[in-house]
Amino acid sequence: MGEFVLPKLGADMSRGRLVEWVKKPGERVARGEVIAVIETDKANVEVEAYDSGTLEKILVAPGSEWLPVGTPLAVIGGEEVQSAPAPEVPRAPPTLPVSAPRDSPPAPAPRAPARAPEAPRPPVRPREAPRAAPAPRAAEGARLHVSPAARRRAQALGVDIATVRGSGPDGRIVLEDVEAAARGASLAAPVPAADKRTRMREAIAAAMARSKREIPHYYLATTIDLGRALAWLASYNAARPVTERMLYGVLLLKAVALALRQVPELNGFWIEGHAQVSEAVHLGVAISLRGGGLVAPALHDADKLALPELMTRLQDLVTRARASSLRSSEMTDATITVTSLGERGVEAVYGVIYPPQVALVGFGKVVTRPWAVDGAVRPREVVTATLSGDHRASDGHRGGIFLDALDRLLQEPENL
C-alpha cells in the first residue's frame, strides 16, 4: 500500500494541478505506466507510476486547485492487496476535493499529517532529499508540527506559520523553514493565480536564480570544424526519402553523449554537497515553446541510440513538448542540458546550468569562416560549442578535455 504523491518534476516545480486521471480506481497500474496528467507551471505532464499495484482510491479530483509537491493524490495497493485487502491506513483528512467512495466517511483525523512515503523512483532521478520531497502541509484542523525555535522565530519575523512547509523529520517546521519563508523563498507560500506565461516565467526565474545563486559557473568555448560532418550528412540524406533524413543537430547530440563518457563528471548532479555522477546519459534538450519560455525534457540513453533512432526520438520529443504532453520521467531524468540558439543566428551561447545538473552544452549557428585546412585557408562551416560547468563538480581542465573529445568525435561522423 503506498500513496501516490504529486511528484517534483524538476528544480523549478513547487506545485501542480491534477488535470486528468488516466487510470480508474480498481485498475492495475504498472511501474512506469502513465497514471495521471498533471499541469505544472511549465507544461502538462503525463505522470508515470513509481510502483506497480492497484489504483485503490483517488484522493484528488481532476481540475483541482494548485497543490504543493508531495500532496498525496491516490492510494496504490501492493501486489498482495488483491487477495487480502489491507485495512484502511489512518491518514490525514483530505483538505482537497476528493472523489472518495460516497458511502465511506473520511477516516478519523490523526494528529500527525500524513507522511509522504519514500516512493521508489526511476533510478536516475536526482534525489533532492530532504527539501525536494517535503511532507505535505498539515491538514486543516490537524496540529501543525513546529519546533519551538521555529515558532519563536516566526513570531519575530512576522511569518504566518501556517504558510510554511516543514522540511524537518516527519515534516516538522524547523528554524530553517521559517527563515526561508521570511526570505520569500518558501515554495509553499500561496502564489497568486497568474496566466500560464507568467507562471512559466516564475518557474524559470526560480530555477535560474537558484542556479546563479548556488552554482559557481565556469565557461569554455571552442570552434569546431563541421566540414566533414556536414558532408557526410549530405550524402546520407541524399540517398534517403525526406521522412528519413536527419538534421545536423542529431550529430551534435550524439557527439555530446559520447564525449560525456570520457568526462563523466559533467554528466550527473550536485546534491547536498556531493557529486552524483550518472552512468546513464540522458540529454536534456532545451526546446523553446511557442507561447514563450522553454522546457528541457530528456532524451533517454542518447549515447546508446543509433542516429536514425535519435532523430525519431528528438522529433517526437519536440512535438510533444510543444503539445504539452511530456512524461514525468522526461521532466526529471535529464543528466545534462544541451541548448542551441543557432536558428536565431546566435554564434555562441553561454548557458545557465539547470540545477541540480552540473553542466550545460551550448551550440551556436553554423557559419562559414575562413579556416586553415592542411596549410591553406579555405571557407569552412564551423560551429562554436560552449560548456558551462559547475566548478564544484568539475574543473576547467576536464571541461576542456570534453570539448576536445566533442571536436574529435565530430571529425568522424561515420562512427557516430
Place this chain on the structure above:
Amino acid sequence: MAKLTYREAVRAAMREAMAADPRVFLMGEDVGLHGGAFAVSMGLFEEFGPERIRDTPLMESTFVGAGIGAAVGGMRPIVEVMTINFSLLALDQIVNTAAALRHMSGGQLSVPLVVRMASGGGRGLAAQHSHSLEGWYAHVPGIKVATPATVADAKGLLLAALADPDPVLVFEHATLYPMEGEDADDTPMTLGRAAVRRAGDDVTIIAYGGSLPKALAAADALAAEEIAAEVLDLRTLRPLDVEAIVASVAKTHHAVVVDEMWRTGSFAGEIAAIIMERAFDELDAPVARVASAEVPMPYSKPLEDAALPSAEKIVAAARRLFS
C-alpha cells in the same frame, strides 16, 4: 606541559595533596602493597608508608563509614572504592550519613571526605563491575559528584574535591585509566564548571566521563557530513553547570545527551528536562538521548559493545535531528 596517563594524573594529585597536607590519607581495598585494583596508588605505599596508605577489609560500609568519621574528626581522607557497583554496600553511609551530617547538625559538622571509584563498562567485566550509577549519587543533595573525562581533570578535579569542605564522590571511568593527555596546569579547578571541548554551531553533544571520547569521535564523523557539533563536557554532575548547557543549546538549537547510565532514569533525562525548562524556545528538534541498553551489563564483548553508547550511535542520533 608534560604528557601522562589518566591513572598517573590521579596518583599525582594524591601525592601532591599528601605532600602538602598531613591530614590527607588514602584507604581502601588493596590500595597499599598491591597498589590498587586499577594500579592507581602504585608506589604511594612505599613513598608514604602504611599510616597514610591503608589497606582495609573487604567491607565497603565499614571503611566508608571510617572515612566519614575521620573527616568529621578533622582529617582529609581519600577513600577508594574498587568499583561503583561495590559502592552500593556503602550507600547508607554516603547518603544517610555523609550527605546529611552538615544539615542535620545545623552546620556544626562538616564531612570533607573524598570517595574515589571506578565506573563504567567496556572492559568485559560483566554486570557486577561495569555499571554507571553516578546519576544516582548526583540525585542526592549534600554530596558533590565529579566525573573527570580528561587527564588534566583527573588531577585537577580530585584536588578541587580535596579542597571542598563537603563530601565529594569522584567517578573515574575505568576505560580512561590508560588514556594519555596533557597534565593540568597549576590553576585550581572549580567544581561545577562544564567545558566546551569542541566548538560547533549545529548540534550540542553533551557528555561526561567515559562518554567524552565517544562524543568527540562522533563530532569528527559529523564534521564529514557538514554537521558542526559542539561537544560539552559536564565535568561535574552536582553542581551542574546549567548555564553552559543553556548557552550551548541556545547557539545550536539541537542537543544529543550521551550517558552510560541505563536510559530509564538516566542523568541524561535530567539534562533533557533542564533543557526543556530553560531552553524550550531554543529547540529546533526534540532532545535526543544516547544511553545504555536496559540490560545488566553483558559479559560477552559483542553484546557489551551493543549495550553501550558508541560514536556511531551518537552520530545516528544527531543525524535524526535533521532528517
